[in-house]
Amino acid sequence: MRLILTLSRPMKLFGQLDRTNSAAAGRELHRFAAELYPICRSITGDGIRQTLRLIQQRIPLQIIEVPSGTSVFDWTVPKEWNIKDAYIKDSSGQRVADFQKCNLHVLNYSVPIHATMPLSEIRAHLFTIPAHPDWIPYRTSYYKEDWGFCLSHNQLVALLDGAYEVCIDSSLADGSLTYGECFLPGQSSDEILISCHACHPSLANDNLSGLTVATALAKLLAECGSNLHYSYRFLFIPGTIGAITWLARNREAAARIRHGLVLTCLGDKAPFHYKKSRKGNALIDRAAAHVLSHLSEASEILEFSPYGYDERQYCSPGFNLEVGCLMRSVWDSFPEYHTSADNLNFIEPLRLAESLRACVTILDVLENNRRYRNLSPFCEPQLGRRGLYHSTGGDSIANEINARLWVLNLSDGTNSLLDIAERSGLPFSTILEAADLLRENGLLELVPEANVEEEVPAKVAHKNSVPNF
């Protein structure tokens, strides 16, 4: 049984990505983001349905509808919102704010209105960002019925006093909440959850980057077929209410989730940030920290906090799932956040591809973390005799040989490969290759257990600023 071959296909596709392949993968991710960008999404309605149907063309996605009014824990599935048009017209009939040009112009979830009123009356319903006068803010009013428009500050100051025609051709009525679920069965019924929100309109980093990377990841894993150890569940859901709705309807499936990642803000230039699960010392936390510490770019590990994305729900005390959040820029910490400047130019193909590779590398750790026993533990076995001590690395000991020595030394049946990778400072992939080779040469045996998931004491959050290679 060659357990360490699981996930070998994505490892070959993305773990070993050269720049050319990264560029091609990145272009495809960015192309998909561009396809999704114009759609006016919200937490319910046709925008999220249309988005899910486009994802469904790429991966086996089940689209689920949950009726408005359904109780989900302390919440209620809201009414369905749809919109055809919205504008503010001046007295000459010219649209001074036009939903058709940019869907951010309408306060998301606005109730319908069609009236003519003086600017003084409209002002209370207008939102701008004076500090960035060219940008249009993204605002919502999900749980309070209201209407409004978002403008660039320059647009607002150019408005003359007088009467304007205000029209929001929307509907807010009983319907359903829509989410997408992609389940990929593995050898084990234990699950890994990948979750991203799909409810933001034309916003690229905070929304589309997570959607496109998650879709590509699901496609890669689907190609692995039965090679996967874990079963994988991908959720494409409206933020907050979507996660709450899924958890309320899927208590049994939630109990099978062993590890998980919320994916968001993965396309901008910022270094990676990984926010730990509520437990803080879960295997996903260690795997993510390890993988990020070996990237050529800087990264930062953040402690858990009860604010953020849907890890808030997965890590609520009743569930306390081992789910962290992988992002580049952290929500609300970059000026473009929730503005029209979070557009297709703000996300870069290569950054998206690197994010996809980081996800695959983290999953590779989870899939392949095993425990071995050294079958020749009395002094070092003679590696040279087996052709395992040759090096092309000059005088210094090559990583490959070093990894073999670490694996032999620490494989006493108690240490996992991740333990060895952490202690040796070598990448998990190098340790995995060494273990594979040593086992092929009869020096190691696999400790028979389903998986290695012991917890270790929480470590202090690290700030990795020194590239390892």
Ligand SMILES: [Zn+2]
């Ligand atoms: Zn957001």
